[in-house]
Amino acid sequence: MWEKWMRRALELAALAEGRTSPNPLVGALVLDQTGRLVGEGFHSRAGEPHAEVGALAQAGEAARGGTLVVTLEPCCHHGRTPPCSEAVIRAGIARVVVALKDPDPRVAGGGIAQLRQAGVEVIADVLREAAEEQNHAFLHRLKTGRPWGVLKWAMSLDGRTALPNGLSQWISGPPARAWVHRLRAGCDAVVVGGGTVRADDPLLTSRGQRLPEPLRVVLSRSLDLPEKARLWDVDPAPTVVAHGPEAAGRSLVCGPERLPLEECEPKALMQALANRGCNRVLWECGPKLAAIALRQGCIQEVAAVVAPKLMGGMAARTPLGDLGLQRMEDVPTGMLQHPIGIGDDWLMRFRLRACIDFNR
Amino acid sequence: MWEKWMRRALELAALAEGRTSPNPLVGALVLDQTGRLVGEGFHSRAGEPHAEVGALAQAGEAARGGTLVVTLEPCCHHGRTPPCSEAVIRAGIARVVVALKDPDPRVAGGGIAQLRQAGVEVIADVLREAAEEQNHAFLHRLKTGRPWGVLKWAMSLDGRTALPNGLSQWISGPPARAWVHRLRAGCDAVVVGGGTVRADDPLLTSRGQRLPEPLRVVLSRSLDLPEKARLWDVDPAPTVVAHGPEAAGRSLVCGPERLPLEECEPKALMQALANRGCNRVLWECGPKLAAIALRQGCIQEVAAVVAPKLMGGMAARTPLGDLGLQRMEDVPTGMLQHPIGIGDDWLMRFRLRACIDFNR
Numbered sequence: 044m045w046e047k048w049m050r051r052a053l054e055l056a057a058l059a060e061g062r063t064s065p066n067p068l069v070g071a072l073v074l075d076q077t078g079r080l081v082g083e084g085f086h087s088r089a090g091e092p093h094a095e096v097g098a099l100a101q102a103g104e105a106a107r108g109g110t111l112v113v114t115l116e117p118c119c120h121h122g123r124t125p126p127c128s129e130a131v132i133r134a135g136i137a138r139v140v141v142a143l144k145d146p147d148p149r150v151a152g153g154g155i156a157q158l159r160q161a162g163v164e165v166i167a168d169v170l171r172e173a174a175e176e177q178n179h180a181f182l183h184r185l186k187t188g189r190p191w192g193v194l195k196w197a198m199s200l201d202g203r204t205a206l207p208n209g210l211s212q213w214i215s216g217p218p219a220r221a222w223v224h225r226l227r228a229g230c231d232a233v234v235v236g237g238g239t240v241r242a243d244d245p246l247l248t249s250r251g252q253r254l255p256e257p258l259r260v261v262l263s264r265s266l267d268l269p270e271k272a273r274l275w276d277v278d279p280a281p282t283v284v285a286h287g288p289e290a291a292g293r294s295l296v297c298g299p300e301r302l303p304l305e306e307c308e309p310k311a312l313m314q315a316l317a318n319r320g321c322n323r324v325l326w327e328c329g330p331k332l333a334a335i336a337l338r339q340g341c342i343q344e345v346a347a348v349v350a351p352k353l354m355g356g357m358a359a360r361t362p363l364g365d366l367g368l369q370r371m372e373d374v375p376t377g378m379l380q381h382p383i384g385i386g387d388d389w390l391m392r393f394r395l396r397a398c399i400d401f402n403r
Numbered sequence: 404m405w406e407k408w409m410r411r412a413l414e415l416a417a418l419a420e421g422r423t424s425p426n427p428l429v430g431a432l433v434l435d436q437t438g439r440l441v442g443e444g445f446h447s448r449a450g451e452p453h454a455e456v457g458a459l460a461q462a463g464e465a466a467r468g469g470t471l472v473v474t475l476e477p478c479c480h481h482g483r484t485p486p487c488s489e490a491v492i493r494a495g496i497a498r499v500v501v502a503l504k505d506p507d508p509r510v511a512g513g514g515i516a517q518l519r520q521a522g523v524e525v526i527a528d529v530l531r532e533a534a535e536e537q538n539h540a541f542l543h544r545l546k547t548g549r550p551w552g553v554l555k556w557a558m559s560l561d562g563r564t565a566l567p568n569g570l571s572q573w574i575s576g577p578p579a580r581a582w583v584h585r586l587r588a589g590c591d592a593v594v595v596g597g598g599t600v601r602a603d604d605p606l607l608t609s610r611g612q613r614l615p616e617p618l619r620v621v622l623s624r625s626l627d628l629p630e631k632a633r634l635w636d637v638d639p640a641p642t643v644v645a646h647g648p649e650a651a652g653r654s655l656v657c658g659p660e661r662l663p664l665e666e667c668e669p670k671a672l673m674q675a676l677a678n679r680g681c682n683r684v685l686w687e688c689g690p691k692l693a694a695i696a697l698r699q700g701c702i703q704e705v706a707a708v709v710a711p712k713l714m715g716g717m718a719a720r721t722p723l724g725d726l727g728l729q730r731m732e733d734v735p736t737g738m739l740q741h742p743i744g745i746g747d748d749w750l751m752r753f754r755l756r757a758c759i760d761f762n763r
Contacts, residue, residue, distance in 0.1 A: 201707075201721060202563065202722060206728055206734075207728075211731070213731065214731075331717075334715050349739065352734045352737075353723060353755075354728065355724060355725055357690070362561040369566070371566065371571070371572065374559070375712065376712050377711050379749055382741075382742040388739070
C-alpha cells in the first residue's frame with residue numbers, strides 16, 4: 044500500500060533533478076492519521092531545508108499521529124541544517140516509510156535507529172531500487188569517491204565523429220543538439236580536452252536550462268590553449284582549466300580558474316570534482332581522452348547520438364581511442380537501453396557493467 | 404472500402420517473401436457478387452501460376468460477376484505462363500481492384516487497358532504505396548537494371564567491427580546472428596570480398612530458412628583465394644566467384660562457378676546478378692569493398708546491428724572505408740527506422756535517400 048505514496052515522493056524528489064549536488068534528490072510527504080495527504084516537500088538544493096522539513100511544515104499539527112513517506116532515511120546529524128530525525132519525532136509522526144537507507148557514513152541507519160528508539164514505527168526498503176536508480180550518481184560518488192561519468196558523442200551510423208579531413212559540424216540535427224543542452228543541465232560539470240577547445244571552440248552550456256550553469260572543465264596537459272575561446276568568457280558559466288604538476292609554472296589565459304591536479308589524468312580530475320561537490324560529470328571530449336577516462340573507470344554511462352548518415356573514411360575520427368584490448372572476452376559490455384528518437388537521430392544510452400577491469 | 408481487402412491481398416503476397424525473384428510478390432483474392440470471399444492466391448515462385456490464377460481457380464463459378472482484388476496489375480503478355488488479363492475476362496469478373504500498375508515494359512498499363520476494353524471495371528492505386536514498399540526491390544531492379552543492395556554489419560556502440568588486432572568473433576549475440584540468417588533468407592544473393600573469405604571463412608547461408616539457399620558470391624580482383632574455405636563446398640548452397648578480365652587466365656579452386664565480369668567492380672557484379680534474376684542482394688563485405696559498393700550506387704539500405712560493447716582502438720576496423728567526402732553537406736543521408744531489440748543488441752535499419760551522387 045505504501046508504493047503509491049512512495050512513487051509520489053520520488054516524483055517530488057525528481058523536481059530538483061541536477062540541482063542538489065553534492066546532496067541527493069529527496070522527496071517527502073505527510074499523511075495524517077486518517078491517511079489523507081497533508082504535506083509535500085522536496086530538497087531543492089544544498090543549504091536549503093531537507094524534504095522532510097518542508098513536508099512537515101506544510102502538514103503542521105495534522106502530522107501528529109500521521110505517516111511520513113520519504114525517499115531517503117532522515118538524517119540524524121547536524122550538517123548545514125539540523126537533524127531531520129529530531130524534527131520528525133518532535134512533529135509527533137507515528138510512522139516513517141523509507142525507500143533508501145542513507146549511505147552517508149554520518150547517517151547509515153542512524154536516523155532509522157533514532158526514530159525507532161523514540162517509538163516511531165519505521166518501514167524501510169519501499170521502492171528501494173527505484174530510489175537507488177534516482178540517486179545512482181550520488182550513490183556512486185559515496186561508494187567510489189568519484190562522480191558518475193557520462194560520455195557523450197554524436198556519430199554517423201558507421202561510427203564516425205568527423206570526416207577524414209576533420210570536419211564534424213554538424214553530424215546530429217538541431218533537436219538532438221538541443222537534447223545535449225538538457226543533458227548538460229542534469230550534470231554538475233562538463234569536461235573536454237585541449238584538443239576539443241582548439242578544434243571546436245565549444246560553449247558547453249545548458250543554454251540557461253540549469254542555473255548556475257554546469258562547471259566547464261578543460262583538462263590540459265600542456266596548457267597549450269588558444270588565446271581566444273568561448274570558454275574563457277566566464278560570464279555565461281564558470282570555467283576551470285585542470286592540469287598536472289608539469290604545467291604548474293606555465294601561465295594561463297585570463298578568465299578561467301586554475302585547478303592543479305597531482306597528475307594530469309581523468310582519475311585525478313574526477314576526484315577533484317567530487318571534492319567540489321560534483322555528483323555527475325559529462326565527458327564531451329575527443330576519442331583519446333575518452334579512452335583514457337574509460338580505462339581509468341571514470342565513465343559509467345555512454346550517451347551516443349546516432350545520425351542517419353554514412354561518413355566513411357579509414358582515417359576518420361571515431362568515438363573511442365585504443366583501449367588496449369586483445370581478446371573479445373575482455374571487451375567492456377553493458378546494457379543498451381531502448382533507443383529514443385530525437386528528430387531524425389536516435390539516442391542510444393548505454394550503461395557499462397560495473398567493475399570493468401582493464402588491467403587483467 | 405477496398406483497402407481492407409487489398410491489405411489481405413498484400414498479406415497473401417508476403418507469404419512468398421524472398422522466393423519469387425526475378426518476379427515480384429503478388430497476392431490476389433476474389434469476392435463473389437455479394438461481396439463474399441470465395442478465392443485467395445499468391446505467386447509462390449517464378450514459373451508457378453500467377454496469384455490471380457490461383458484465386459480464380461479457387462473461386463470457380465462464384466467468380467462470375469464478382470471482384471478480383473490484386474496487388475499488381477494482371478499481366479497481358481505470354482511469359483512462362485499465359486496472360487492473366489485473359490483469364491480474368493474469361494472467368495467473368497466484373498470488377499478488378501489493383502494496387503500497383505506493373506512497371507514491366509511488357510505490361511505497363513496494358514493489362515488494365517485490356518480489361519477495360521472488355522468491359523471490366525478497374526479501380527487502380529488502392530494502397531499503392533504499401534504495394535510499392537512490398538516490392539521495392541523488384542521495382543528498383545526494373546528502374547535501374549540492378550538489384551536492391553543491402554549492406555549489413557555488426558558493430559560495437561563505438562562503431563567498431565573488429566579489435567585493433569583484427570578479432571571480431573563475436574560482436575553481436577546469438578539472437579542477432581540468427582536474425583542475419585533470416586535476413587539472408589530474404590535475399591537472392593550474398594556478396595563478400597576475398598578478404599572476408601580469408602579472414603572469417605564464412606558459411607553465408609540462411610541455415611535452411613530459404614531453399615534454394617541464396618547464391619553466395621565472392622568478388623575477387625586477384626583470385627588469390629584460400630585453397631580451403633567453407634564457401635567452396637557447394638552442397639549447402641551454390642557459390643560463384645566473380646572477377647574481372649585481369650584474372651581471366653588464372654585458375655580457380657574446385658567447386659564454385661566462375662562469373663567473369665567486364666570489370667571487377669560492384670556495379671558490374673550487380674548488373675550480372677540482375678541478369679541472373681536477383682532482386683535483392685546482401686553485402687556482407689569488409690569496409691573497403693562496402694565503400695566502393697556505396698559509391699557506385701549499389702547500396703540502398705543498411706542493416707547495422709549495434710552491440711552493447713565498447714571496443715575502441717584508433718586502428719580498429721570500422722564499417723565503411725573512405726567515401727572521398729570533403730564537406731558535411733555531401734554526406735549521404737537517409738532515414739533511420741525505429742531500432743528493434745534483438746537479444747542484447749539493437750538492429751538499426753537505414754534507407755539511403757535516393758539519387759546520392761558521389762561525383763559532385
